Amino acid sequence: MSVMKRVTMIFRAKADKALDRMEDPRETLDYSYKQQLELLQKVRRGVADVATSRKRLELQMNQLQQSQNRLDKQARDALSAGREDLAREALTRKSGIGTQLADLETQYTNLQGEEEKLTLASQRLQAKVDSFRTRKETIKATYTAAEAQTRINEAFTGISEEMGDVGLAIQRAEDKTEQMKARAGAIDELMASGALDDVVSGSRDDIQAELDRMGSNRDVDLELERMKAELTGGSAPKELEGSAGQAGSAPAGAQPAEQPQAGDGA
Amino acid sequence: MIVRILGQGQLAIDSAATDELNALDAKVEAAVNASNEEAFRTAFCALLGRIRELGKPLDDAALEPSDLILPDEDATIEDVRKLLSDDGLIPG
Numbered sequence A: 001m002s003v004m005k006r007v008t009m010i011f012r013a014k015a016d017k018a019l020d021r022m023e024d025p026r027e028t029l030d031y032s033y034k035q036q037l038e039l040l041q042k043v044r045r046g047v048a049d050v051a052t053s054r055k056r057l058e059l060q061m062n063q064l065q066q067s068q069n070r071l072d073k074q075a076r077d078a079l080s081a082g083r084e085d086l087a088r089e090a091l092t093r094k095s096g097i098g099t100q101l102a103d104l105e106t107q108y109t110n111l112q113g114e115e116e117k118l119t120l121a122s123q124r125l126q127a128k129v130d131s132f133r134t135r136k137e138t139i140k141a142t143y144t145a146a147e148a149q150t151r152i153n154e155a156f157t158g159i160s161e162e163m164g165d166v167g168l169a170i171q172r173a174e175d176k177t178e179q180m181k182a183r184a185g186a187i188d189e190l191m192a193s194g195a196l197d198d199v200v201s202g203s204r205d206d207i208q209a210e211l212d213r214m215g216s217n218r219d220v221d222l223e224l225e226r227m228k229a230e231l232t233g234g235s236a237p238k239e240l241e242g243s244a245g246q247a248g249s250a251p252a253g254a255q256p257a258e259q260p261q262a263g264d265g266a
Numbered sequence B: 001m002i003v004r005i006l007g008q009g010q011l012a013i014d015s016a017a018t019d020e021l022n023a024l025d026a027k028v029e030a031a032v033n034a035s036n037e038e039a040f041r042t043a044f045c046a047l048l049g050r051i052r053e054l055g056k057p058l059d060d061a062a063l064e065p066s067d068l069i070l071p072d073e074d075a076t077i078e079d080v081r082k083l084l085s086d087d088g089l090i091p092g
Helices: A003-020 A025-080 A082-141 A145-193 A208-231 A236-252 A255-265 B015-033 B037-054 B077-084
Strands: B002-004 B010-013 B069-070
Touching: A003 A025, A003 A145, A003 B069, A003 B077, A025 A082, A025 A145, A025 A208, A082 A145, A082 A208, A208 A236, B002 B037, B010 B037, B015 B037, B015 B077, B037 B069, B037 B077
Parallel strands: B002 B069
Antiparallel strands: B002 B010
16 A cells, blocks of 8 residues: 555544544543643743754854864964964864764754754644644534534544644654763763863863964063163163154154044043 | 555545555565665655655544554565564554
8 A cells, every 4th residue: 555545544543543542532532632732832842942952053063163273373473473283283173074064054053953853843733732722612602412423523533643743853853962961971071081172171271372482582582672672772772662652652642632522522 | 545654644635536546555665675774665665755755634633543553654575574574563
C-alpha cells in the first residue's frame, strides 16, 4: 500500500482508538478539549525552549567572534613587531575558532527554522482549538444522539490529526534542542578549559604575554633613551615641550570668546 | 481531497489529480522498499512539489480530517519507516 495511505491510516487509527474509549460522545468532546489545551501549553513551552537554546548559541557565537577579532589584532601586532612566528600561531588559533563558528552558524540556522515551524504549528493549533470549542458547544446544545455522533467524530478526527502532527513537531524540536544543549555544553567546557580560547583568557594568553613583553621592552627602551637625553643633552627636550605647550594654548585664545555664548545657550 | 503535509498544515486538492499523485506516490513506495535514499528524495520531493502546486491551503481553523497524510521534505526513509512502525512516532 502507498506510503501516504499507510501514514494516513495510522493517524486515523489513533483517533478511532481514542474515540472508542469514550462512552458518551459528549464526554469525548470535553476530554479532547482538555487535551488540546494541554498540548497548546506544551507547544508554547517548546517554542520557548527552542528560543532559549537559540539565544545561548547566539551568546557563544559572539564570544567566539570576539576571540577571533582579538586573535586577528594580535596577529597584526605580532607581525608589525616582526614576530611572524607569533602571528602564525595567532592565525592558526583564529582559523580553528572559525571552523567552530561556521559549525555553530549552521546549527543556528537549523534552530531558527525549527522555532519558526513550531511557532506556526502553535498558531494553527490555536485556531483549530478555538474552532473546536465553538463546535463543541453547538453540538452539545443541539444534542440528539443519532446525529451528534457523526459530527462529533468528524470534529474529533480533524483535531486529533492536528494534535498528532503538532505532537510530532514538538518531539522533533525537543530532540534538536537536546542535541543543541549537549553541544553548547561541550563548547562551554572547551572554552572553560582554554582549548579554544586560551589566547584571550588572561594569564593563559601566551601570545598576548609575549606581545606585552615586547611592548614593555620597547617602552623601557624609550624611557631609557629619554632619561639619557635629559642627563646629557640637558635643556633641548624641555624647550621643545615648552613650545609645544604654548602652541597648544595659542589657538585656545579664541575659545574664551565662545564660552560665554555656550553659557547663554545652556 | 484533503492532504496534510506534516508540520505544514492541510491543502485541498481536486480529486481529478488522484491518479497522478498515486503514480508519484508509487515511486516513493518503491524507493522506500528498496531503501534507496537518493531515489526516495527525488520521488518524494516530486510528490510534495506537485501537491503544493495543485493544493489550496485550508483555513487554520478548519477541522477537516485529511484523506492523505505525508511527512515534509526533511523526512528520510528512516523517518518514514518510524511513522509507519507499530507504535509509530505519532503521540497519543
